[in-house]
Amino acid sequence: MLIEFDQAVVATPQAEVLRGVSVTLAERRIGIVGPNGAGKSTLARLINGLVLPSAGSVRVNGLDTRHDLKAVRRQVGFVFQNPENQIVFPIVREDLAFGLKNLERDKALRETRIDAQLAALGVGHLADRTSHTLSGGERQLVALAAVLVMEPALIVFDEPTTQLDLRNRNRVRRAIAELPHDAIVVSHDLELLEDFDRVLVVRDGGIAADDAPAAALRWYREHCA
Amino acid sequence: MMEPLYVAGRSPLHRLPAWLKLAALVAAGAGLFVLRDPRWLGLAFALAAILVWSTGVTARAVWRQVRGLLWVLLAVGLFTGWFQGWNDALAVVLRVGAMVGLALAVTLATRTSDLIDVCERVLKPLERIGLVDAGKVALALALALRFVPEIWRNFQEIREAQAARGLGAHPVALIVPLIVLTLKRAQEVAEAIDARSP
Numbered sequence: 004m005l006i007e008f009d010q011a012v013v014a015t016p017q018a019e020v021l022r023g024v025s026v027t028l029a030e031r032r033i034g035i036v037g038p039n040g041a042g043k044s045t046l047a048r049l050i051n052g053l054v055l056p057s058a059g060s061v062r063v064n065g066l067d068t069r070h071d072l073k074a075v076r077r078q079v080g081f082v083f084q085n086p087e088n089q090i091v092f093p094i095v096r097e098d099l100a101f102g103l104k105n106l107e108r109d110k111a112l113r114e115t116r117i118d119a120q121l122a123a124l125g126v127g128h129l130a131d132r133t134s135h136t137l138s139g140g141e142r143q144l145v146a147l148a149a150v151l152v153m154e155p156a157l158i159v160f161d162e163p164t165t166q167l168d169l170r171n172r173n174r175v176r177r178a179i180a181e182l183p184h185d186a187i188v189v190s191h192d193l194e195l196l197e198d199f200d201r202v203l204v205v206r207d208g209g210i211a212a213d214d215a216p217a218a219a220l221r222w223y224r225e226h227c228a
Numbered sequence: 229m230m231e232p233l234y235v236a237g238r239s240p241l242h243r244l245p246a247w248l249k250l251a252a253l254v255a256a257g258a259g260l261f262v263l264r265d266p267r268w269l270g271l272a273f274a275l276a277a278i279l280v281w282s283t284g285v286t287a288r289a290v291w292r293q294v295r296g297l298l299w300v301l302l303a304v305g306l307f308t309g310w311f312q313g314w315n316d317a318l319a320v321v322l323r324v325g326a327m328v329g330l331a332l333a334v335t336l337a338t339r340t341s342d343l344i345d346v347c348e349r350v351l352k353p354l355e356r357i358g359l360v361d362a363g364k365v366a367l368a369l370a371l372a373l374r375f376v377p378e379i380w381r382n383f384q385e386i387r388e389a390q391a392a393r394g395l396g397a398h399p400v401a402l403i404v405p406l407i408v409l410t411l412k413r414a415q416e417v418a419e420a421i422d423a424r425s426p
Contacts (some may be wrong), residue, residue: 053419053422076423080423080424081420083419083420085416088413088416088417088419088420089424091370091420091421092341092370092374093234093340094340094341097339097340102424102425149424150424
């Protein structure tokens with residue numbers, strides 16, 4: 004997967020959230036860290052087209068997020084920090100079917116893929132449970148399953164382990180590590196990013212450091228703690 | 229906290245198609261308004277109770293769902309009894325009770341997505357003549373159902389937070405943060421739907 008930011012600016016009436024970011028991302032596992040309000044989530048949202056650049060451009064495999072939004076979203080899944088916002092239907096199986104239905108697949112195929120996806124993440128037994136009875140980790144895994152069932156090539160995670168206890172954090176970490184997909188992970192959980200291929204440090208709306216995890220995370224600890 | 233109603237199971241009611249259950253519910257609703265004799269209405273109420281029981285739901289879960297309604301039924305019964313006589317009051321209470329019981333049985337035994345599919349199919353003819361977008365109406369219905377328990381939970385949290393600060397239950401102090409929270413959550417859910425809608 005090739006993602007190209009070319010002088011991407013995101014501005015609101017109050018402030019410039021991202022100031023002309025230019026970077027090319029092609030590694031399998033990329034981490035994004037930075038202080039609160041630095042622009043990490045905005046950078047991640049640009050990749051899926053949830054936020055469009057005010058100036059400049061973002062291209063995913065050559066597709067411009069401004070002009071080819073549907074095609075970009077078919078390739079890029081997005082897992083939010085709070086899975087409660089991502090789960091739309093009350094029953095787990097119904098929620099996974101929601102995205103698939105948008106692709107107009109037939110019901111038997113939908114059910115097969117839903118069962119296979121939940122089983123692959125080790126949460127097959129949750130298929131007929133109501134989402135409000137799930138633990139935080141289970142909810143995050145269901146939210147991930149709802150994205151994976153759409154078969155995207157790249158998954159963007161926005162602080163996937165922030166609200167989880169240690170046990171659930173480890174479950175989600177394992178699930179991310181075992182994914183065959185490319186992944187970009189915004190996180191304050193620095194341990195999660197240690198085995199990644201590349202880490203970007205975002206500060207004040209720009210990329211302040213861009214290196215292998217050990218060097219980038221050291222820079223982050225020295226300059227942003 | 230209010231909960232989604234559906235209970236997973238394999239009862240005969242679960243196995244019936246959603247459209248048939250909804251059609252029967254509509255017919256039963258109309259039929260109950262034709263019946264006047266409390267004995268027939270009592271029979272309908274008993275049937276509704278049996279159907280609810282057949283779904284496998286626990287008595288405690290049913291109690292959580294209907295306890296708020298009991299006060300309404302009591303008020304309606306007393307009002308009707310006072311003005312129209314106690315025979316009519318019994319008929320009204322049994323009629324509403326049976327109606328609620330039947331609706332509860334259908335929602336306990338039918339997935340939300342199946343109910344919404346039926347609504348979408350029913351609206352399709354209107355879509356063909358350009359009156360509505362059936363898919364959007366169905367999604368709006370799903371979201372409305374999704375937000376009911378959430379708004380209730382937010383309401384409870386705001387009330388607790390204000391009580392913890394020693395504030396009384398002032399309607400404005402409750403409603404303003406509730407609206408802000410609900411709008412914020414609605415925006416976040418809309419964003420999540422966007423992200424999953426290629």
